Amino acid sequence: MILESVEVTLSNGPLVKIIIRHAIKSDLSMIWENFNSVVCEKRFIPVISEITNKYEQESWFYNHQNENNIVLVATIDEKVVGHCTIEHNNWECSEQAGELGILLNKTYRNAKPSIGGLLMKNALREAKLKGFEKVNLSVFHTNTNAIELYKKMGFKIVGTRKKQFLIDGIYYDEIIMDYFID
Numbered sequence: 001m002i003l004e005s006v007e008v009t010l011s012n013g014p015l016v017k018i019i020i021r022h023a024i025k026s027d028l029s030m031i032w033e034n035f036n037s038v039v040c041e042k043r044f045i046p047v048i049s050e051i052t053n054k055y056e057q058e059s060w061f062y063n064h065q066n067e068n069n070i071v072l073v074a075t076i077d078e079k080v081v082g083h084c085t086i087e088h089n090n091w092e093c094s095e096q097a098g099e100l101g102i103l104l105n106k107t108y109r110n111a112k113p114s115i116g117g118l119l120m121k122n123a124l125r126e127a128k129l130k131g132f133e134k135v136n137l138s139v140f141h142t143n144t145n146a147i148e149l150y151k152k153m154g155f156k157i158v159g160t161r162k163k164q165f166l167i168d169g170i171y172y173d174e175i176i177m178d179y180f181i182d
């Protein structure tokens, strides 16, 4: 089911139609291709090994389905260019709080309007429908684009874990942000 269809201008020029919809199983190879390309950038997420195992890739999808989580994709001509998840965390007593993750393939960042913004807007709307009361996220202190996007979407910084991540000898503080759904 299509949640939103919007024309956006990519940072390298072309005007394209972005569709935001729930992920389906056939999106998985493109979702993991994008994830692994972000892993290789080594600057944005606390993972350094690509996930290439098909079983692991499929389990990720089925776990999200079983746990009634939100997995949205942004597509151009059915090619997945990014995705956003809001998942239940493992604590029995935190059912009301979701955890957000988002990433875009490099070519599709900094579009106008922002594809990350479109994904988040729709994911937060779905979160409200599913009964989440708040959404948390965590981000490297150096990830200015992401932090600015999150602030624009209404998230507030609530804490910092100093030197929480270490990649190739560089420490990253973990910035914790949250958003209350009204």
Ligand SMILES: CC(C)(COP(=O)(O)OP(=O)(O)OC[C@H]1O[C@@H](n2cnc3c(N)ncnc32)[C@H](O)[C@@H]1OP(=O)(O)O)[C@@H](O)C(=O)NCCC(=O)NCCS
Pocket: 038, 044, 045, 102, 103, 104, 105, 108, 109, 110, 111, 113, 114, 115, 116, 117, 138, 139, 140, 143, 144, 145, 146, 148, 149, 152
């Ligand atoms: C984080 C990410 C999803 C952002 O998506 P995006 O669509 O490229 O977002 P943009 O960088 O275009 O920024 C969105 C908004 O923040 C604003 N913004 C971005 N950087 C900014 C800065 N340095 N100062 C002020 N505003 C800024 C943009 O102007 C834009 O606002 P607008 O919608 O009003 O135009 C994307 O950069 C990405 O996938 N990065 C790699 C993976 C990653 O970091 N994931 C998050 C891990 S926590």
